[in-house]
Amino acid sequence: MREKLLYGLGLAAILYLVRNLYVIFLVLPDELAQGAIYRVFYFHLPGYFTAALCYLLAGIFSAMYLITRKWKWDSLAAAITEVGLPFAAMNLITGMIWGRIIWGIWWTWDPRLTSALISALIYAGYLMLRQAIPDPTERAKNSAVMAIFAFASVIFTYKSNEWFRTQHPGPVLSIRTGGGTIDPQMEWMLAHNLFALLLLAGLLLAIRWRQEERQREIESLRREALSFS
Amino acid sequence: MIAAAWQIARKDLRQELRSKESLNAALSLTVVLLILFSFAFDPAAEDSKQWSGGLLWLVYSFAGALIVNRSFARELMNDCLEALRASPVPSSALFLGKAVACFLILMGVELTALPAFCIFYDVSLLGAPWTFIATLALTTWAVTVLGTMFSALTVNLHMRELMLPVLVYPMLIPPLVAAIELTRGVITGEPASEIWFRLLIGFDIIFTALAVALAEVVLTD
Numbered sequence: 001m002r003e004k005l006l007y008g009l010g011l012a013a014i015l016y017l018v019r020n021l022y023v024i025f026l027v028l029p030d031e032l033a034q035g036a037i038y039r040v041f042y043f044h045l046p047g048y049f050t051a052a053l054c055y056l057l058a059g060i061f062s063a064m065y066l067i068t069r070k071w072k073w074d075s076l077a078a079a080i081t082e083v084g085l086p087f088a089a090m091n092l093i094t095g096m097i098w099g100r101i102i103w104g105i106w107w108t109w110d111p112r113l114t115s116a117l118i119s120a121l122i123y124a125g126y127l128m129l130r131q132a133i134p135d136p137t138e139r140a141k142n143s144a145v146m147a148i149f150a151f152a153s154v155i156f157t158y159k160s161n162e163w164f165r166t167q168h169p170g171p172v173l174s175i176r177t178g179g180g181t182i183d184p185q186m187e188w189m190l191a192h193n194l195f196a197l198l199l200l201a202g203l204l205l206a207i208r209w210r211q212e213e214r215q216r217e218i219e220s221l222r223r224e225a226l227s228f229s
Numbered sequence: 230m231i232a233a234a235w236q237i238a239r240k241d242l243r244q245e246l247r248s249k250e251s252l253n254a255a256l257s258l259t260v261v262l263l264i265l266f267s268f269a270f271d272p273a274a275e276d277s278k279q280w281s282g283g284l285l286w287l288v289y290s291f292a293g294a295l296i297v298n299r300s301f302a303r304e305l306m307n308d309c310l311e312a313l314r315a316s317p318v319p320s321s322a323l324f325l326g327k328a329v330a331c332f333l334i335l336m337g338v339e340l341t342a343l344p345a346f347c348i349f350y351d352v353s354l355l356g357a358p359w360t361f362i363a364t365l366a367l368t369t370w371a372v373t374v375l376g377t378m379f380s381a382l383t384v385n386l387h388m389r390e391l392m393l394p395v396l397v398y399p400m401l402i403p404p405l406v407a408a409i410e411l412t413r414g415v416i417t418g419e420p421a422s423e424i425w426f427r428l429l430i431g432f433d434i435i436f437t438a439l440a441v442a443l444a445e446v447v448l449t450d
Contacts, residue, residue: 066446121399129396132386142382145443146396149378152439153400156432160403 002210009203016196023189031186037101040094046194047090048116050201054084055123059151062144071216074140077147078130079208081123083201088120115157122150136219230325233318237326238333244303245334251299252334255292259342262288263349272350281350282412286405288346289339290372294394296335297376300327301384310384314448324377324444331373339365357415364411367429371404371436378440381447404432 024042031038058081065073095113096106107113126146133139173187245252266284271277304310313323347354354361379397383389407425414421 118399118402125396132388132392145382145447152435156403160428
């Protein structure tokens with residue numbers, strides 16, 4: 001049953017993404033000032049939102065583990081961090097491509113770029129810490145603490161960019177600006193692609209979660225076998 | 230709890246002053262780095278006042294990593310960590326005591342290395358001494374409170390000397406950026422925005438509260 005659900009979710013995500021790509025490339029017109037390159041934005045911003053949501057959930061799942069001490073939360077936190085990082089990479093890479101065309105440089109030490117990169121590094125550190133601790137209980141406990149620190153730190157890195165002079169374009173979504181800066185058709189497409197990426201993230205999370213749970217099962221069986229011999 | 234924390238801090242300081250293991254290493258590292266950086270960045274250059282503050286904080290953060298690394302690792306010998314856990318000292322006091330000891334050791338190293346920095350890079354901090362001292366204290370606390378926490382998290386790892394800097398440095402970037410901006414303001418004589426002080430104070434309060442709250446979880450099995 002669960003298997004079929006996963007296949008169904010996967011199929012839905014693929015169809016949705018294909019449909020979105022079709023609209024992005026063939027239906028929507030070029031942007032007035034930027035031309036064709038603005039299309040990376042449909043992956044840039046939704047990728048960032050998906051990654052940020054994953055960071056947030058990783059913090060919540062880790063706190064849940066520390067409160068309940070149920071393995072489920074630890075597996076979920078590990079899985080969602082791993083899922084979040086590729087979306088963060090999508091955000092950084094599309095941003096760099098856009099920067100090369102519009103700014104003429106691949107990378108600039110703009111605070112928003114810097115903070116996105118630092119956040120990715122922090123969560124890569126989280127995954128490294130998990131790898132380094134052999135004992136499952138200690139791994140779950142210590143990495144949960146690290147995830148909570150990581151999230152607090154990500155907020156600080158994000159906030160510090162608002163105080164720093166920034167050359168990153170300002171907010172365009174109508175909920176931040178009150179409307180008028182973005183064509184409704186384009187904003188609608190952004191929402192579509194955000195949902196498609198969230199669907200994909202959900203699918204990846206379900207797969208990674210199952211792997212984590214099975215690995216834990218194998219580990220405990222191995223320990224049991226060793227204790228008999 | 231304060232009394233217990235102070236006991237732990239005094240124990241750590243006494244141990245450090247007798248063995249001087251991380252004190253000597255951190256102090257010579259700072260001097261070596263200050264000399265090395267003088268080859269990469271010309272201290273006689275026109276714009277040296279713009280970047281020398283940043284360089285100082287890089288050197289200090291390297292020294293900080295060395296010191297906090299030993300904080301919990303020191304207790305592994307003879308199972309001292311188990312004894313500390315079994316003692317009636319609450320975990321939060323144990324953590325705070327260790328953080329305070331690291332803070333005082335690192336402050337000592339920083340203040341000792343400061344004249345060397347001023348001489349090598351022809352810098353005067355006397356323009357706004359109190360701003361600099363406040364920056365020094367707030368940033369050093371940020372480095373030690375986060376560093377001591379991660380020292381506790383990584384104490385049982387084989388690769389702890391490698392893991393600690395990899396995990397801690399990215400998280401320390403906001404306070405270090407604030408410290409660099411404030412120090413540049415002191416050196417060039419054009420005061421930096423006070424928003425950096427707010428960032429430092431906010432960082433210190435939030436991470437101290439988090440660390441004290443989670444010390445119980447980290448230090449008990």
